[in-house]
Amino acid sequence: MQDEVVSVKDFCKIYGNVNAVDGISFEVHRGEIFGLLGPNGAGKTTTLESLEGLRQPTSGSLSILGVNPTLQSQKLNNLIGVQLQASGLPGSMTTKEAMEFFCAYHHVAPRPDLLVRLGLGEKLASQYSTLSTGLQRRLSLALAIAHDPPVVLLDEPTAGLDVGSRVELHEVMRELKAKGSTIILATHDMAEAEKMTDRVAILLKGKIVATGSPTQLTATGSGLVKISVSTEASCLLTNTTDFPEVSQKLLKDEYAIYYSRNAGATVPPIFDYLKEHDDRLVDLRVERPSLEDRFLEITQPDHSEGGKS
Amino acid sequence: MTAFFHHFMYDFRVGLRDKSLLLLNYLFPLGFYLLMGFLMTGLNPTFAPTMIPAMILVAVMACTMLGLPNPVVESREAGIFRSFRINGVPALSIVTIPVLTSFAHVILVSIIITVTAVPFFNAGIPTNWGWFVMIGLLTIFNFASLGMLIGVVSASARSIVLFSQLIFLPSMILGGLMIPSSMLPPALFRVSLLLPTVHSMNAWTSLAFNMKPVFDPRWSLLILLSSGVIAYVLAIYLFNWDSKNRRRGRNPLLALITWVPYILGAIFLVS
Numbered sequence: 301m302q303d304e305v306v307s308v309k310d311f312c313k314i315y316g317n318v319n320a321v322d323g324i325s326f327e328v329h330r331g332e333i334f335g336l337l338g339p340n341g342a343g344k345t346t347t348l349e350s351l352e353g354l355r356q357p358t359s360g361s362l363s364i365l366g367v368n369p370t371l372q373s374q375k376l377n378n379l380i381g382v383q384l385q386a387s388g389l390p391g392s393m394t395t396k397e398a399m400e401f402f403c404a405y406h407h408v409a410p411r412p413d414l415l416v417r418l419g420l421g422e423k424l425a426s427q428y429s430t431l432s433t434g435l436q437r438r439l440s441l442a443l444a445i446a447h448d449p450p451v452v453l454l455d456e457p458t459a460g461l462d463v464g465s466r467v468e469l470h471e472v473m474r475e476l477k478a479k480g481s482t483i484i485l486a487t488h489d490m491a492e493a494e495k496m497t498d499r500v501a502i503l504l505k506g507k508i509v510a511t512g513s514p515t516q517l518t519a520t521g522s523g524l525v526k527i528s529v530s531t532e533a534s535c536l537l538t539n540t541t542d543f544p545e546v547s548q549k550l551l552k553d554e555y556a557i558y559y560s561r562n563a564g565a566t567v568p569p570i571f572d573y574l575k576e577h578d579d580r581l582v583d584l585r586v587e588r589p590s591l592e593d594r595f596l597e598i599t600q601p602d603h604s605e606g607g608k609s
Numbered sequence: 610m611t612a613f614f615h616h617f618m619y620d621f622r623v624g625l626r627d628k629s630l631l632l633l634n635y636l637f638p639l640g641f642y643l644l645m646g647f648l649m650t651g652l653n654p655t656f657a658p659t660m661i662p663a664m665i666l667v668a669v670m671a672c673t674m675l676g677l678p679n680p681v682v683e684s685r686e687a688g689i690f691r692s693f694r695i696n697g698v699p700a701l702s703i704v705t706i707p708v709l710t711s712f713a714h715v716i717l718v719s720i721i722i723t724v725t726a727v728p729f730f731n732a733g734i735p736t737n738w739g740w741f742v743m744i745g746l747l748t749i750f751n752f753a754s755l756g757m758l759i760g761v762v763s764a765s766a767r768s769i770v771l772f773s774q775l776i777f778l779p780s781m782i783l784g785g786l787m788i789p790s791s792m793l794p795p796a797l798f799r800v801s802l803l804l805p806t807v808h809s810m811n812a813w814t815s816l817a818f819n820m821k822p823v824f825d826p827r828w829s830l831l832i833l834l835s836s837g838v839i840a841y842v843l844a845i846y847l848f849n850w851d852s853k854n855r856r857r858g859r860n861p862l863l864a865l866i867t868w869v870p871y872i873l874g875a876i877f878l879v880s
Contacts, residue, residue: 352695354850377697388692390684392623401619404612405697443696 303330305451305482306351311360313346313506320346322506323360328482328499330450333473335493336486338503339599344486345385347503348455351484352382364451378406381444385455388440391429395420395439398428399446406447414442418468434465441469445476452476452483458492470496490592500591504599514591523589524548524559527566530583531574543569555583616702620710624676633676634714638668642722646730655789658733658820661726662744662813663786666806668718669749670780673711673756674773681707681760682769690850700848704757708841711753712746719745733818741817747830748809751837755805755867757844762861776804785810791823795879802875803868808832824878832870840867 306328313321321343328334336344349355351362353369353376362368367375389398395415403410415421418438423431431439437457444452454473458466473483473496487493493500494514502510502517510517524547529536536556545562560566563586574581589597624630642664649656656663684690693703726732735741755776763769780786783797784806793801801807808829815822843866847859 354691354694373694374697377695380695382692382695384688384692384695388688390623390680390689392627393619397619397622401612401615402696404615407612 304328305330305332305365306334306484307361307363308347308351309361311347311350311362312358313343313350313355314358319506321350321503324501324503324506324508325360326501326508326511328484330482331477331480332499333477333483333485333497335497335500336484336503337488337490337493337500337595341505342503343506344503345455348453348484348486352376352380352453378447379449379451381447381449381452383437383440383444383452383454383457385459389428389436389443391427393428394425395428395431396424398439398443402443403446408447411442411446414446415439418442418472433460434462437461437469438465441472445472445481448481450481452481453486454483455486456488457485458487458489466492490590490595494591502595502598510594510598518589518591518594520594523561525561525563525566526585526587526589526593527558527560527563527570528555528583528585528587529558529570529581530555531579531581533577533579535574535577535579536570539573541573543573612698613702613706616698616706617709620706621713623680624710624714630676630680633671635718637675638664638671638718639721641667641671642726646726646732649787650730650732653787656787657731658818659785659789659810659814660730660732661723661735662741662810662818664722664726665715665719665745666748666784666786666809667781668722669715669752670777670806672714672718673749673752674759674777677707677711677753677756678760678763678769678773679766681757682763682766685849685851686765688851694850700850701845704761704841704844704848707760708750708753708757711756712749715749716745735817736819737817741813744809744812744817744830747812747833747837748805751805751809751833751840754837754840754844758840758847758864758867761844761847761849762864780804780806783807785823789823799875799879802878803871805833805836805871808871808874828874828878832874836867836870839869840864843867 304327308327309325310323311321311325312319312323324347336347338344346355350357351364351369353373356370364376365379367379369376393401399410399412399415415424418441420435420439420442423435428436428439437460441457458469461469476483485493485497497514499511499513500517501508534554537551543558543566545560545565546558547561548559550557558566567586624634645664646660650660690703727734759769759772763772783790783793783801784804785801786806790798790801790807790810811823812826812829812833814820815826843864847861847863
């Protein structure tokens with residue numbers, strides 16, 4: 301797990317007078333799924349494209365399995381599989397042609413089994429432009445992994461996918477990881493990142509502002525636990541009493557929502573209060589902050605829930 | 610080599626599968642050939658002897674000037690070349706394969722024209738088949754390289770229309786296809802020497818059809834070959850994988866070097 305597969309050191313990319321990526325460093329290890337998170341324009345795609353050899357760094361160094369993406373593009377091609385954000389295939393190319401075409405350039409036999417596995421078995425003769433977004437994404441993924449690359453770079457792989465396709469894609473990612481492939485995943489989908497990645501880096505304005513496992517990141521936030529309570533008589537909705545350790549209270553859809561620094565200290569007094577007011581509990585939810593909450597806290601500190609106390 | 614073959618076969622099939630390319634590669638040149646065969650042979654008796662090379666030239670221009678450049682720009686703009694690059698498709702293949710498939714399409718149309726023009730329209734038959742084929746191949750190479758260069762340097766489909774029509778339309782009028790260029794007024798004749806079709810027709814009619822040349826056909830062969838090679842080399846040199854990442858220092862205006870052999874011809878061949 302500790303073998304370094306991808307290394308990014310002090311990477312900067314400047315377009316004109318725009319500093320798209322500003323001195324970021326990270327490494328990804330063998331068999332790891334690493335998430336690159338950030339709002340639009342944070343530098344995720346620039347970082348990925350530089351790792352793919354499509355862009356030249358302004359300064360700093362990048363390497364994939366010891367290969368410099370800019371200078372050794374021929375070597376790089378067989379080391380990486382890439383699912384680009386944009387289509388990347390001619391509209392008139394059929395599914396079967398695409399598989400034959402790309403496998404031929406990677407010097408491997410075509411993988412019809414992969415097309416069948418990803419639900420494209422009946423679409424072999426269909427032209428790319430006639431496939432649905434979900435099937436186009438599946439085909440892109442099939443082409444990206446057909447040559448069994450040790451490193452897979454996925455740029456918003458589940459954008460525009462239905463739930464079924466998303467689950468299928470996650471399953472494929474798990475299989476790749478189990479086989480020892482390293483995956484770098486750029487995504488806007490925090491739930492996906494939390495579920496799939498081992499570690500993430502959050503980029504903001506070209507800089508890494510947080511890095512670690514999703515669990516570590518959520519633990520290092522404000523630490524506020526969300527406690528949502530609904531009762532029969534809704535006595536909490538009109539209550540003005542402050543419960544211990546609560547930093548903020550919100551009312552939403554018959555629920556009183558408390559952001560607490562310590563759920564253990566907050567919940568018992570809420571029960572006591574209900575008892576005193578002869579009210580009965582309908583629903584109680586205690587949720588630790590999600591990666592999305594932490595992401596919002598980092599990227600939009602003024603707008604994150606629980607951060608307005 | 611397998612990859613190159615797959616790429617070639619795919620590109621060739623697209624030339625038949627894509628409706629607009631099918632129109633430009635086959636339907637338009639063959640339709641135009643039939644129309645000219647029925648109309649021009651009756652109206653202009655000097656047309657029939659040079660009908661075969663003239664109609665082949667129309668097919669060459671439709672395929673290479675009107676058909677070839679557009680997919681290049683579309684692929685670049687849609688990120689297809691980026692995807693190709695990541696997957697190890699070399700720039701040389703991207704530039705060369707459409708040129709080769711142009712050969713395939715034009716040769717098929719040329720065979721149809723050559724085989725049918727004599728019995729249907731009493732067209733002139735080549736007296737030297739070796740030169741006929743050689744000049745045909747040289748002409749296709751010249752135009753296909755030029756078409757690829759237009760695709761490489763054009764920023765959009767609108768630029769392609771502009772650049773392609775700058776060659777296609779004058780070639781149809783002044784290029785010696787409908788009227789022999791020797792019948793043009795001197796000033797227009799000098800201008801016509803800037804067009805590849807004039808040199809193809811001059812070489813074809815004199816070397817393959819044993820007619821009197823307008824000027825020494827060896828100069829035409831040299832001009833066609835040199836401008837074709839320049840265009841092909843420049844297409845590789847100026848090729849961009851994507852529009853957002855244009856290579857520094859590689860100015861698209863360099864493409865104008867392709868016209869140097871024609872300009873020299875226009876200056877010295879009539880002086």
